[in-house]
Amino acid sequence: MDAVLTLNEVTVAYHGDITILNRVNVSARKGCVTGIIGPNGAGKSTVLKTMFGFLPLRHGNIVLNGQDISRDPANRRAGQGVAYVPQSRSLFADLSVEDNLLLGCWPFRGDRARVRRQIDSVYARFPILAEKRRDPVSSMSGGQQRFVEFGRALLIEPSVILLDEPTAMLAPKISKEIYTFVRGLADEGMTVVLVDQNVRRCAEVSDYLYILELGRNKAEGDRQAFAEGSGLRDMVATWMDYKID
Numbered sequence: 671m672d673a674v675l676t677l678n679e680v681t682v683a684y685h686g687d688i689t690i691l692n693r694v695n696v697s698a699r700k701g702c703v704t705g706i707i708g709p710n711g712a713g714k715s716t717v718l719k720t721m722f723g724f725l726p727l728r729h730g731n732i733v734l735n736g737q738d739i740s741r742d743p744a745n746r747r748a749g750q751g752v753a754y755v756p757q758s759r760s761l762f763a764d765l766s767v768e769d770n771l772l773l774g775c776w777p778f779r780g781d782r783a784r785v786r787r788q789i790d791s792v793y794a795r796f797p798i799l800a801e802k803r804r805d806p807v808s809s810m811s812g813g814q815q816r817f818v819e820f821g822r823a824l825l826i827e828p829s830v831i832l833l834d835e836p837t838a839m840l841a842p843k844i845s846k847e848i849y850t851f852v853r854g855l856a857d858e859g860m861t862v863v864l865v866d867q868n869v870r871r872c873a874e875v876s877d878y879l880y881i882l883e884l885g886r887n888k889a890e891g892d893r894q895a896f897a898e899g900s901g902l903r904d905m906v907a908t909w910m911d912y913k914i915d
């Protein structure tokens with residue numbers, strides 16, 4: 671009902687006619703974390719890339735705030751209020767924290783006051799980044815670099831944020847901080863779409879979960895539907911067995 675971003679019956683392919691997503695439906699609501707889980711190769715990252723406009727649709731459509739944006743290119747997403755933090759590192763390693771953040775202000779680079787205001791708001795949210803503002807990001811820990819990426823994504827004041835495996839390869843302590851941060855974004859009213867290999871943590875932080883398998887919707891449900899002893903939980907138990915920290 672209050673869906674902000676929806677994939678309707680979306681089919682995409684990377685090359686030729688090898689279909690990767692097959693009539694997939696995902697709907698992300700305002701102020702909620704929408705989790706997407708599934709085995710390796712299920713198409714979870716492809717869902718986020720599709721939402722961000724990186725892949726042309728073969729079928730279906732993408733609706734953002736009631737508008738069909740299926741044909742809008744990726745470079746319009748930031749202006750539409752959508753931010754994307756990919757799984758792989760996306761920072762300029764030799765540049766300082768501040769320079770990486772400045773690059774994130776590119777869409778509104780002409781408005782110096784806004785640039786300063788937004789960067790300061792990132793520093794207020796993540797004090798460690800203020801402390802290390804002049805350091806090259808390559809000198810920071812993996813977790814700290816993640817926070818630079820989150821900070822950079824927030825500079826455009828997105829209403830939707832797409833997060834791909836935000837805790838991959840990170841220690842449990844920093845992962846816990848990241849899940850708290852992700853939950854906090856939704857509690858602030860942001861629409862969060864979270865792709866995660868860690869089924870248990872994803873289920874804990876999400877309001878609603880989609881389970882994909884081989885590029886198709888397999889199951890879905892809210893947090894209650896995923897509670898201990900539920901059919902949905904039993905269904906993914908095999909995956910959870912080897913995804914527990």
Ligand SMILES: Nc1ncnc2c1ncn2[C@@H]1O[C@H](COP(=O)(O)OP(=O)(O)OP(=O)(O)O)[C@@H](O)[C@H]1O
Pocket residue numbers: 684685690708709710711712713714715716717867
């Ligand atoms: N750039 C690409 N070109 C061709 N095929 C790709 C590309 N990226 C992904 N694929 C294929 O698309 C399918 C889905 O990949 P995707 O990365 O979306 O899955 P995933 O569920 O996120 O997997 P993982 O959990 O391993 O990250 C896989 O078969 C993968 O090999």
